[in-house]
Amino acid sequence: MKMQAKNLNLYYGTHQALFDVSLEVPENKVVALIGPSGCGKSTFLRTLNRMNDLIDGVQIDGKITLDDRDIYDKDVDLVNLRKRVGMVFQRPNPFPMSIYDNVAYGCRVHGLTDKKRLDEIVEKSLRGAALWDEVKDRLDASAMGMSGGQQQRLCIARVMAVEPEVVLMDEPCSALDPISTMKIEELVQEIKKEYTIVMVTHNMQQAARVSDYTAFFLNGKLIEHDTTDVIFTKPHDKKTEDYITGRFG
Numbered sequence: 001m002k003m004q005a006k007n008l009n010l011y012y013g014t015h016q017a018l019f020d021v022s023l024e025v026p027e028n029k030v031v032a033l034i035g036p037s038g039c040g041k042s043t044f045l046r047t048l049n050r051m052n053d054l055i056d057g058v059q060i061d062g063k064i065t066l067d068d069r070d071i072y073d074k075d076v077d078l079v080n081l082r083k084r085v086g087m088v089f090q091r092p093n094p095f096p097m098s099i100y101d102n103v104a105y106g107c108r109v110h111g112l113t114d115k116k117r118l119d120e121i122v123e124k125s126l127r128g129a130a131l132w133d134e135v136k137d138r139l140d141a142s143a144m145g146m147s148g149g150q151q152q153r154l155c156i157a158r159v160m161a162v163e164p165e166v167v168l169m170d171e172p173c174s175a176l177d178p179i180s181t182m183k184i185e186e187l188v189q190e191i192k193k194e195y196t197i198v199m200v201t202h203n204m205q206q207a208a209r210v211s212d213y214t215a216f217f218l219n220g221k222l223i224e225h226d227t228t229d230v231i232f233t234k235p236h237d238k239k240t241e242d243y244i245t246g247r248f249g
């Protein structure tokens, strides 16, 4: 397993947000996290690269492994962990700098200065994010002038530039129009050959279209996880079935 959560509990102060969650994330697959608002999807996603560490009062017990190593071990280097497990957020968050500098940012932070090498990485990442043809003639233009869908693909290119192993996506299409959404979904299908992807989505059609496995959360508990086909056609738990068929949530 690329990543694995075992008996994970998470508390925001005294409020318990995750209860005994165990989930496996296989390599080069897309795992979708679904469930009604507030059920803990984003909280769980953030435990996978320790983004919750940034929030005051968060306590976690249980275990999360990346290639069989516990990412909550004391000697884990957080910068390196977040390089290996990158994240794309709900709203595109390009930095107020040029398209080129956005993509090169992570590599520069990690100490790369060679212009030729940076050029290669920027082109490869933009191609990988299906954005190269649209922006190749304006790499020096500000990223803030791009459309929302382009900005989100830029954010994906920025993550890919540092060659992560796992990409976490928190509702990456929620701020996008249907065409941009389709492009991101195609992109996810394409990049899973090289990466392992965990994606939170509110959109069940999207989960059904893009994911190999689906995990259904309710009130901080992982009710059921299985192949996407099983979850959407013959779920084992009545609560999953009710949610999938739109009876609640």
Ligand SMILES: Nc1ncnc2c1ncn2[C@@H]1O[C@H](COP(=O)(O)OP(=O)(O)OP(=O)(O)O)[C@@H](O)[C@H]1O
Pocket (backbone or CB within 6 Å): 012, 015, 017, 035, 036, 037, 038, 039, 040, 041, 042, 043, 044, 055
């Ligand atoms: N920073 C925080 N501090 C305190 N409580 C939080 C924090 N973030 C989330 N929570 C609580 O944890 C629970 C799970 O929230 P989370 O955002 O993970 O749910 P979600 O399933 O991703 O919801 P949504 O689909 O609406 O984004 C909720 O009760 C929420 O209020």
